[in-house]
Amino acid sequence: MTDSNISFINAAEKTNINSKKNTGDVYVLAVESSCDETSAAVVRNGRDVLSNIIASQIDIHKIYGGVVPEIASRKHIECINPVIEEALRKAAVTLSDIDAICVTYGPGLVGSLLVGVSAAKAIAFAEDKPLIGVHHIGGHISANYICHKELEPPFMCLVVSGGHTNIVEVENYGKYKVIGRTRDDAAGEAFDKVARTIGLGYPGGAKIDALSKEGDEEKIAFPRGHIEGFPYDFSFSGIKSSVLNYVNGCNMKGEEYNRADIAASFQKAVVDVLVEHTISAAKEYGYTKIAMAGGVACNTSLRKEMQEACGEAGFKLYYPEAVLCTDNAAMIGAAGYYEYINGVRHGYDLNAVANLKFE
């Protein structure tokens, strides 16, 4: 990359998969640019990642304490072509080997989404290949298909990212039913806001995760959000305010507060609710396979508590490796492959939809 502020990784470096195309293989080129990662990947048959290039803008946005949409779109424009070229090069394929172009068209930042959608449309048009718009949440869920070759629907999935918190019935490939959702902040958003409150910087999820290991998770009783009559919905705005009040209270009294205790107690409260709701939803709806997806699915405490709860209930738990939990194009290629197989095709009028619904 020409811009030294942008780190550029191939998240499929370890896979070492032979890219030779056999008869019947379906190769998709996938593009993801919904927030602050520009990513392109080549995925075979929805499961094998031949390349997964991610240009992260985190170093730029952390100066501002969060993603600045206008800067994000401009950086996507700079990165999109080199990232796509690198994805093809690392996969050792050319566009003529590609069967379909898949792209995230929502939800996300509209200016960011538009860059990926425009690039994908241009390639699909120029190469006369099918174009497939992919829902970002379906992408997160499908990251599990890459990491767990044996995983097939139906299963229940907890989607926890910076923008979403949903409990989803995955009835079939590309067929979803949301049975629980956040009423306010997403879980990742709460992590990021609390991290900012205690001075950890952006993005805060991984920092809270690390600092929590030094803290006492029983020290502060932060509230667990429940919505009367909606046992699978979430609310994280109360706990966020509660952390803020705690910190302000200490400051006003001139008392020192322990950031590690705050991080650990906050994390425990969020994880408890995520685990409790997911397990009871799986029991109620009769699922024995549970998956997790999205950036917060990297959280070590969530993984541990969910694993324990699944063990007790006799459920099998799946989650993607960390680099496939956060935004990346390989997950869009996995979801897009199944859309392709199901006959989904989009026209050149495909548009970016910032608040694309997920039902």
Ligand code: KG4
């Ligand atoms: O899935 P993702 O990359 O983007 C969205 O689609 O939103 O998720 C990013 C979110 C951020 O809020 C980040 O703080 C959170 O995932 N995150 C974590 C951890 N790693 C990333 N939250 C808790 N613990 C982590 N280890």
Ligand code: ZN
């Ligand atoms: Zn995401």
